[in-house]
Amino acid sequence: MADSATPRTGDCVAVAFSGGLDSTALLHATVRAAAGGQRVIALHVHHGLQSQADDWALHCERVARELGAGFACARLDGVPARGDSVEAWAREGRHLALRDMAVAAGADLLLLAHHRRDQAETFLLQALRGAGVAGLAGMPRMQWRDGVCWARPWLDRPRDLIRAYAEHQGLGWIEDPSNADARYARNRLRQTLWPAFPAAESGLAQAARWAQQAVALATEVAAEDLARLVTRERLDLAALGRLSPARASNALRAWLSGHTAAPASLVERLLSEWRRGATLSWPAPGGALHAYRDGLFWEAAGGGSPAPSVLDLSRPGRYDQPGWRGAWIVEAASPGIAVRRLQRLTQRARAGGEQFQRAPAAVPRSLKKACQEAGLPPWRRGGPLLFDDEAGLLAVAGLGMDARAFAEKDEPQLALRWQEDSALLQSEGEGGVAA
Incomplete structure (x- = not known):
């Protein structure tokens, strides 16, 4: 036997x-x-x-x-x-x-x-x-x-x-x-x-054996489709919509399986409710799904913003912030922020009224406008902000460094960028040095 x-x-x-x-x-x-x-x-x-x-x-x-x-x-x-x-x-x-x-x-x-x-x-x-x-x-x-x-x-x-x-x-x-x-x-x-x-x-x-073969075939087809549909953490909904209904459902279920145990009803809702240009959200087990600029994104569930804290980022390295589900990466690069300003920073959530300047010649904009210009989805705008002792805004998670905080060329300086815990490649405009 x-x-x-x-x-x-x-x-x-x-x-x-x-x-x-x-x-x-x-x-x-x-x-x-x-x-x-x-x-x-x-x-x-x-x-x-x-x-x-x-x-x-x-x-x-x-x-x-x-x-x-x-x-x-x-x-x-x-x-x-x-x-x-x-x-x-x-x-x-x-x-x-x-x-x-x-x-x-x-x-x-x-x-x-x-x-x-x-x-x-x-x-x-x-x-x-x-x-x-x-x-x-x-x-x-x-x-x-x-x-x-x-x-x-x-x-x-x-x-x-x-x-x-x-x-x-x-x-x-x-x-x-x-x-x-x-x-x-x-x-x-x-x-x-x-x-x-x-x-x-x-x-x-x-x-059951025939069904197993069908599952294996569907998995192979989904892998081929997702290789064309997924860029970084984004699923191209417009391209998905050009597939046949059965093939689109198969690819969507395969993509969702990497994030959540999505019920069949959620797959059906996503396919039927999304329209080009629409910004929509759907709750899902363990998080939420967001349609934004014709892409589908996954957001894992998380708690509220942590309390303000004090950081010393005056040396190169990775500074994990578990409560914010990410880390500040400090590197020797230019443009950057004067090292003397990085010794005592306050990290906190948005309070309202903050403005961000993406480049030296740019006009300061509200954080909402700055995020929109950078293509940062609404659900990824809750990252921490960094201020120095004089309450000057130095950096925003997802946007980068504020150009008003750039050091003089001959001054010791370090560059800051934000990296999410997901270890996924960041969407366009996120975490880079402001230019």
């Missing part, structure tokens, strides 16, 4: 071990297949949801030792919040616990005993929820997450074959009574679908 296609990346292989039929068979087969001094460790998650959970943990440890595998167990803390799905809570906690135990054991390969019927059930449940092609693709055979390869070597194997293997080897396993609880959707499927349609398992699993 071992699968040679499963990667062997280190000297330790972890197996998610519930003690049930499938994981017991997988642990047995993995121990038998281990070679070259490769260690096998069984990882058990104690969910604390069943009265027999303590006994199950003891059973799993005993079986693992008898088979010659190591053993680790983690107990989930807390209970599902009122109204939360018990299945979702247990799944999320289980994944975190398995990952932590695998890393602690030095295993970068974690085997899971999901089989063809599990995949078929996942496909059907996702279809009933109205999932898109990514949801219909079900569980991947192999996936790297957080430095661990999660692999399902038996994803194409029928469960009857696994049971036959376990019985032939004389293995014993736990029968979880919750598997018969009809309150859970997957259990209802097992009680009604398979008896009525015994041949459906193969067809549904095959449909």
Whole structure:
């Protein structure tokens, strides 16, 4: 039953071990297949949801030792919040616990005993929820997450074959009574679908494989489109609108996936509500999306402006400002500001009425006008301002240095620029030396 296609990346292989039929068979087969001094460790998650959970943990440890595998167990803390799905809570906690135990054991390969019927059930449940092609693709055979390869070597194997293997080897396993609880959707499927349609398992699993191919193709197409649509952190909405509706939706979802878990309704709103020249914003999980000058930008959620602070920027270097989600970069360059003026600076938010002069011959403008001229989007105008002891404006995050603060040519001077924590290349006009 071992699968040679499963990667062997280190000297330790972890197996998610519930003690049930499938994981017991997988642990047995993995121990038998281990070679070259490769260690096998069984990882058990104690969910604390069943009265027999303590006994199950003891059973799993005993079986693992008898088979010659190591053993680790983690107990989930807390209970599902009122109204939360018990299945979702247990799944999320289980994944975190398995990952932590695998890393602690030095295993970068974690085997899971999901089989063809599990995949078929996942496909059907996702279809009933109205999932898109990514949801219909079900569980991947192999996936790297957080430095661990999660692999399902038996994803194409029928469960009857696994049971036959376990019985032939004389293995014993736990029968979880919750598997018969009809309150859970997957259990209802097992009680009604398979008896009525015994041949459906193969067809549904095959449909999931087709969906996986469709996802792979959509990913390739999105990568090609985004290579033309994305400049720095900006998505070109005008160019996106020239794609076919399906292709535009595919590219937009791919771009959003790098920033937020955007629901399908948000993708539809973006595509239907944006018009050329419009300045719009949409809330999204973890932040907001902004359409500005025919580009789409992502803004991560953040708190209010920090309290005023005093800085010494009289030496070259990087001065991180975590509260402002950025850093001042101080460099030897000209034009710059006299070093003597940089020894004691006040950093604060806009108070209103400030003016900025972008070049020696330019006219001072309000910060709003200066930001508009520099093409700085509205949501990126909340960065800090720097003043010296005489309350003179020296620099503005996103605009650069105020030309009125430039030092004389023969005076020791340093240049200031602002860099965002995002590490993304800055949009046009941001962070540069005023000219």
